[in-house]
Amino acid sequence: MAVEIKLPTVLRAQADGQATVAVDGATVGEVFNALVARYPGLRGNLLDDSGSLHKFVNVYKDDDDIRYLDGLDTKLADGDVLSILPAVAGGA
């Protein structure tokens, strides 16, 4: 099942400059594993050593934070869109 992942600019350098990446997976966890397998440079930005999502990375299925769905176990269907929102502090 192909799922589209939208990457913020800060992560695009580790994904050959792409803004969206299509990967296969039935859950958010599977999709993320597929994503970091394809772009190993993204791993440290998204996942900690135990494979959990960093707490400073917010991932949304459509407009819903996956923390309030089933986290990495959140089920995905063909055509779902995941958005990764980075923590950003800049303002000056």
Added chain:
Amino acid sequence: MASFRELLKQTKSEIREIQPADAEPRVGEATFLDVRELDEFQQGMIPGAVFIPRGHLESQVENKIPDRDAPVVVYCAGGTRSAFAAKTLQELGYTDVVSMAGGFGRWKNEGRAWITPNTLSPEQRDRYGRHILLPEVGEEGQQKLLGAKVLLLGAGGLGSPAALYLAAAGVGTIGIVDMDVVDASNLQRQILHNLERIGDRKVDSAKKTLTALNPDVDVVTYDVRLGADNILDIIDGYDVIVDGTDNFPTRYLLNDASLLKHIPVVHGSIFRFEGQVTVFDPYNGPCYRCLLPEPPPPELAPSCSEAGVLGVLPGIVGSIQAIEAIKLLLDLGEPLRGRLLAYDALEETFRNFKVRRDPNCPACGENAHIVIAEYDDLCMPHAVLADGTVAAH
């Protein structure tokens, strides 16, 4: 054809009148509607009264008194215009309308309470004319803005457009916290400043720009670094805070302090071509820590000074912050409470994401205990020891 006297007599027979003595106990319970002309109203009014000159009654009353079953006491100067106005209100479907006999004149002569309204000067009426035309703002909303206090954290990329628009809108008090000086590299985006101000304190430069734009605005400057030692004093008394700071520790510190003081924060942040805006309304919605339980390590969160930012980007994001601040001040529309607006300038898209309040949030959750102390790069919540002191990390 009826004469004026006959028409008045006929009208009075179709409405109810009450004496000022019977109207006075209804202050606070009923809506008092003043239908005189502006120059009369400016001389004095019954406290809390809604003002609609009789000539605008039909067109404005539905906006100002939306509930047709609300009790309404109409008054004018002597009780004639209010009698006609009461009849009109009945025809518009208002069910509980009385006209005050003898009007404001008798009210005043009998020694009942009245006040001089805060009204806009002719210059202000001109300056804010486009606001006053908006039924959602109007003269009353403009008065509210003139009485409002907004604190801007940072006179930089986000603070510049936010400050300019809030000052232009007539927000009466604008506080600005910034400890920096104007540098040539700021001018690509920080539109409060200019070439002549290089080397000046940013707060001074900001005050000059804002005062030149709108002398109605009292600009209060804080040329300090916002820290645990001063934040509660600085933010005290402000209605809304616009956060345009540039680092995580200050944003977490602000979150804690704004929760303690119950002051809503309009959050904005920018990076390269992307921006985020949301509203943290203490205990009425999520807080910063609900959105972001932990900050990224510094190596994964480069600042704009390291990673760059398109100069126009803070113009968009800071302007949206100004809109949100005004919406909060005037209780308008749907603020970005519980929603994060993400703007991507390259795609030119705005997207909304849900932000939920975390019941277990260490800052705003049920068992949270807020301690104001400096944060390090990890921004972990401060633990309180048994003796009441704060644990070091």
